[in-house]
Amino acid sequence: xxxxxxxxxxxxxxxxxxxxxxxxxxxxxxxxxxxxxxxxxxxxxxxxxxxxxxxxxxxxxxxxxxxxxxxxxxxxxxxxxxxxxxxxxxxxxxxxxxxxxxxxxxxxxxxxxxxxxxxxxxxxxxxxxxxxxxxxxxxxxxxxxxxx
Numbered sequence: 001x002x003x004x005x006x007x008x009x010x011x012x013x014x015x016x017x018x019x020x021x022x023x024x025x026x027x028x029x030x031x032x033x034x035x036x037x038x039x040x041x042x043x044x045x046x047x048x049x050x051x052x053x054x055x056x057x058x059x060x061x062x063x064x065x066x067x068x069x070x071x072x073x074x075x076x077x078x079x080x081x082x083x084x085x086x087x088x089x090x091x092x093x094x095x096x097x098x099x100x101x102x103x104x105x106x107x108x109x110x111x112x113x114x115x116x117x118x119x120x121x122x123x124x125x126x127x128x129x130x131x132x133x134x135x136x137x138x139x140x141x142x143x144x145x146x147x148x
Contacts, residue, residue: 001025008065012036012058032122048085052092068127075124079109
């Protein structure tokens with residue numbers, strides 16, 4: 001069962017001592033990520049809708065770096081700085097993830113470590129590792145012709 005870290009320049013850069021993601025066998029674990037612009041490292045948006053879009057984009061980028069997608073996500077944990085924003089966040093979430101939706105836990109959290117951050121998401125995806133593509137073997141006839 002392979003285990004390795006996943007890094008994507010298209011996802012939010014780590015703001016501390018952690019990896020963006022890990023593959024362990026057929027599962028991909030994506031770190032808690034927020035609405036951080038991957039290029040500037042700065043917070044994106046001042047509404048829950050804008051921030052949810054950017055956060056989901058960041059998660060997608062990390063999954064995509066290892067050949068997975070949002071459709072492979074089976075579990076999401078959402079942290080909202082204000083639970084009264086749930087309905088607005090949920091509208092974006094429902095548009096970005098597809099049915100059957102992943103299981104989800106949404107909680108209110110103090111996100112004061114990043115002033116202005118309204119949301120943080122992490123997820124687990126089930127994405128069986130794709131077998132390495134084997135190169136076709138050349139037939140003995142072709143090999144013999146090349147030697148001539």
